[in-house]
Amino acid sequence: MPGEVVFIDTNVWVARMFADHPFHERARERLNELVQDEKRLGLSSQIIREIVSVCTLGRNLSRAMTWEELRMQLGPIFSQTIFLNETxxxxxxxxxxxxxxxxxxxxxxxxxxxxxxxxxxxxxxxxxxxxxxxxxxxxxxxxx
Known part of the structure; x- marks a missing residue:
C-alpha cells in the first residue's frame, strides 16, 4: 500500500546516526528499503526527545553528540518522516x-x-x- 506509515523506534534512528554502531548497516538498509517501497517513516515528539537524550548522553555509544552534530543528523530525519502528534x-x-x-x-x-x-x-x-x-x-x- 503506497504511502503507508511505518513507525520507527528510537533505537533504529540512533543506530542509523552512528556509523560505528553495531546495528548501523541493518538500520540504514531497512530504512532505505521502506523508502524504496514508498512507505512513509513515522515518528513522534517522544522519539525526538529520546534520540536527543540518548545521543547527548552517549551511554552505550562510541561517544556523545554535540548539539550541532545532532542538529545536522536530525535535519535529514525531519525531511524524510511524517510527524505523528500526541492527541x-x-x-x-x-x-x-x-x-x-x-x-x-x-x-x-x-x-x-x-x-x-x-x-x-x-x-x-x-x-x-x-x-x-x-x-x-x-x-x-x-x-x-
Whole structure:
C-alpha cells in the first residue's frame, strides 16, 4: 500500500546516526528499503526527545553528540518522516492500554508510542527491541 506509515523506534534512528554502531548497516538498509517501497517513516515528539537524550548522553555509544552534530543528523530525519502528534485520542488510548495491560513505571513510554501509533491508524513498528512491545497485539513488529 503506497504511502503507508511505518513507525520507527528510537533505537533504529540512533543506530542509523552512528556509523560505528553495531546495528548501523541493518538500520540504514531497512530504512532505505521502506523508502524504496514508498512507505512513509513515522515518528513522534517522544522519539525526538529520546534520540536527543540518548545521543547527548552517549551511554552505550562510541561517544556523545554535540548539539550541532545532532542538529545536522536530525535535519535529514525531519525531511524524510511524517510527524505523528500526541492527541487527546492518543492520551485516551494510553490510559486504556495502561489499564488493560497493567502497565507500570517505564513501560509507559513504550505504551505511549503504541497509543500514538494507534491514534494515527499506524500498525507497524520497526524496532531493535521487540520484547518491549510483545504485549501489544494491535501492532506488527519489524526487526531490521
Amino acid at each position: 487527546e485520542t492518543s492520551a485516551k488510548l494510553l490510559i486504556e492500554l495502561g489499564q488493560r495491560l497493567a502497565i507500570r513505571g517505564k513501560q509507559i513510554h513504550d505504551t505511549n508510542i503504541v497509543a500514538v501509533m494507534l491514534a494515527h491508524e499506524v500498525s507497524r513498528l520497526v524496532t531493535f527491541n521487540p520484547d518491549d512491545f510483545q504485549r501489544f497485539a494491535e501492532i506488527e513488529l519489524i526487526v531490521p
